[in-house]
Amino acid sequence: MLLExxxxxxxxxxxxxxxxxxIPVGGAPAALSTSAGIPTGAPxxxxxxxxxxxxTAITFVNQPNYLxxxxxxxxxxxxxxxxMFFSNIMHVYGVGVPIASSTFEKDPITGFNxxxxxxxxxxxxxxxxxxxxxxxxxxxxxxxxxxxAFTSIYSELSASLLDINLVITITTIMSLMLFFVIxxxxxxxxxxxxxxxxxxxxxQKILPGALSCFIVSVVLSLIYALIVWGLINV
Amino acid sequence: MSDDxxxxxxxxxxxxxxxxxxxxxxxxxxxxxILSIAGISLATIFGINALRHVGKYSLGTGVPSIVYLLTxxxxxxxxxxxxxxxxLNQPILFPIIAIISAIVLALIVSYICKYLFGIQxxxxxxxxxxxxxxxxxxxxxxxxLISQTFIPQVIxxxxxxxxxxxxxxxxxVMVIQNPYNACMGPNEDQYRTLSLGLTNIFLMLIVLSxxxxxxSKYWILYLLLSIIGWIISFRxxxxxxxxxxxxxxxxxxxxxxxxxx
Numbered sequence: 230m231l232l233e234x235x236x237x238x239x240x241x242x243x244x245x246x247x248x249x250x251x252i253p254v255g256g257a258p259a260a261l262s263t264s265a266g267i268p269t270g271a272p273x274x275x276x277x278x279x280x281x282x283x284x285t286a287i288t289f290v291n292q293p294n295y296l297x298x299x300x301x302x303x304x305x306x307x308x309x310x311x312x313m314f315f316s317n318i319m320h321v322y323g324v325g326v327p328i329a330s331s332t333f334e335k336d337p338i339t340g341f342n343x344x345x346x347x348x349x350x351x352x353x354x355x356x357x358x359x360x361x362x363x364x365x366x367x368x369x370x371x372x373x374x375x376x377x378a379f380t381s382i383y384s385e386l387s388a389s390l391l392d393i394n395l396v397i398t399i400t401t402i403m404s405l406m407l408f409f410v411i412x413x414x415x416x417x418x419x420x421x422x423x424x425x426x427x428x429x430x431x432x433q434k435i436l437p438g439a440l441s442c443f444i445v446s447v448v449l450s451l452i453y454a455l456i457v458w459g460l461i462n463v
Numbered sequence: 464m465s466d467d468x469x470x471x472x473x474x475x476x477x478x479x480x481x482x483x484x485x486x487x488x489x490x491x492x493x494x495x496x497i498l499s500i501a502g503i504s505l506a507t508i509f510g511i512n513a514l515r516h517v518g519k520y521s522l523g524t525g526v527p528s529i530v531y532l533l534t535x536x537x538x539x540x541x542x543x544x545x546x547x548x549x550x551l552n553q554p555i556l557f558p559i560i561a562i563i564s565a566i567v568l569a570l571i572v573s574y575i576c577k578y579l580f581g582i583q584x585x586x587x588x589x590x591x592x593x594x595x596x597x598x599x600x601x602x603x604x605x606x607x608l609i610s611q612t613f614i615p616q617v618i619x620x621x622x623x624x625x626x627x628x629x630x631x632x633x634x635x636v637m638v639i640q641n642p643y644n645a646c647m648g649p650n651e652d653q654y655r656t657l658s659l660g661l662t663n664i665f666l667m668l669i670v671l672s673x674x675x676x677x678x679s680k681y682w683i684l685y686l687l688l689s690i691i692g693w694i695i696s697f698r699x700x701x702x703x704x705x706x707x708x709x710x711x712x713x714x715x716x717x718x719x720x721x722x723x724x
Contacts, residue, residue, distance in 0.1 A: 256524070272528040398626040403542070405629065409535030414572060416524045418580050441579045448571055452543055452564065459546030 230385065231454050237381030238450035239443070242411050244374030246442025249275050249415035250435050251367025252309065253360035253425045258352070264422050265330035265353030265360065267316060271416030271423075272409075274312065275371060279408030281308035282372035283401055286379050290397060294380050301376025302369045309368035313356045320355040328355030332424045338362065352422070363425025371408075379404045382457060389461045399460065403453060414445050468653045471512055475593065478509035482600040486558050489607035496611065496681055500688065502604035503671075504664050510597030510639040511660040515653070517590035518643050522582060526647070530598075530640040533569060533591060537598035538632050540565030545615045545623065557615045561599050569595035594639070601635045602628075608671060611679050621678055634670070638663045655703040662700050665693035 252274060255266025267274055285304025289297045320326055329346035330353035336343060338358045347353050356364070383400045390396050418438040423430050485502030489495040510530075518526045544561030548554055573588040606628075607613050610621035622628050642660040646652075672685035679685075 270524045270528055272524060272531055395624055398624065402628055406535045406539050409531055413528045413532035416528060417522060417576055437579050441575045444575060445572065448568065452539055456542050456546050459550045463549055
């Protein structure tokens with residue numbers, strides 16, 4: 230049983246770590262419209278996405294496991310789409326800049342040229358369509374990972390602890406901590422801004438990112454298995 | 464960052480041993496809560512000073528994310544400490560196990576940053592360990608203030624079962640990261656940052672002492688203490704800020720490149 234938990238936790242946390250790399254993050258420059266991407270740091274947006282995903286997953290407790298996982302993914306994807314959509318609205322109607330990014334020449338989905346619309350001295354502004362899609366994909370991966378960790382800890386604990394509220398509380402605490410650690414480790418790997426999977430930076434960064442998230446998740450899963458073992462035997 | 468006026472080693476020694484002592488003495492009825500408040504202040508001051516050292520390097524994301532990472536690591540260590548000591552029936556070992564597991568996790572993450580990501584900062588491992596140590600001590604002191612004892616079983620019932628640990632975690636993140644993030648710049652000064660830290664601690668203690676209503680009958684005393692402390696430290700912070708403003712006027716314009724910040 231604990232082995233199953235360990236494997237689920239490792240897969241879940243590695244998925245979160247890979248998902249963070251897909252999210253177009255602009256950091257502080259994006260808040261000043263001098264860089265494309267979501268105008269905040271990668272850890273903050275990932276933690277917000279994780280909290281939303283887990284909240285959606287909690288509402289599906291006692292349903293089949295695949296429903297909980299799908300609910301978590303949809304919650305995260307909705308949160309990130311709303312954030313990116315309103316960020317774009319702010320950029321277009323508030324700041325008054327066209328949406329473009331200098332990290333690629335042509336948007337592969339819409340076919341729009343990017344370089345002509347990028348203001349001089351900046352790296353773009355707003356979130357282009359391909360980055361938007363990449364962000365939704367990354368949030369889906371992160372949501373699947375988070376709710377996978379949630380369901381595995383939940384099913385392990387609810388088998389032996391009777392109080393369902395207590396089980397949900399402890400499971401939420403533990404799966405949120407997973408997001409806090411993995412998101413920051415992945416964003417140290419990204420190091421600044423990234424524009425999703427179509428960015429050139431993505432190819433260099435994804436391998437060490439996945440490897441490091443795997444190592445961290447192995448260590449974290451061992452500690453989590455110890456905590457769950459202790460909680461069952463209290 | 465300017466040089467340390469109070470050396471980091473002294474802050475480490477005082478807050479580590481003083482904090483542990485405050486945690487172990489928190490069983491005493493009235494003094495225990497006040498000692499917990501002292502433990503909270505010591506741990507936070509040490510965390511802020513450790514953050515001042517690592518915060519001047521660019522690690523790829525902002526300053527708050529360092530504290531988010533290390534406080535989450537601290538909470539995981541804290542959970543492990545509580546669960547293991549309840550199982551082993553050794554309440555006295557609880558802070559030690561929490562600190563050791565948090566330090567091991569922080570060390571692993573810092574080695575990953577160094578060898579896989581190539582972040583070449585010499586003090587990375589040391590700072591990560593310091594901040595995670597401070598966050599563990601801070602969260603344990605907060606829980607001893609709420610549950611009026613350091614026995615893990617009582618803390619488990621009062622802090623973890625009702626989910627208050629998430630609130631404590633977010634409060635400790637805010638209280639450690641805010642002062643340096645607010646004061647950083649070419650004219651950052653240890654006294655000013657730490658006095659803002661004290662202000663934040665007492666502001667947080669106002670909330671914490673309200674959370675103690677159900678567990679302690681002395682909550683009104685803690686509330687009064689924190690309000691008085693907040694007024695004193697805020698006046699102190701305003702004084703240091705005015706002093707610094709004067710020195711900026713004398714220095715002239717801002718530096719041409721921001722490498723020295």
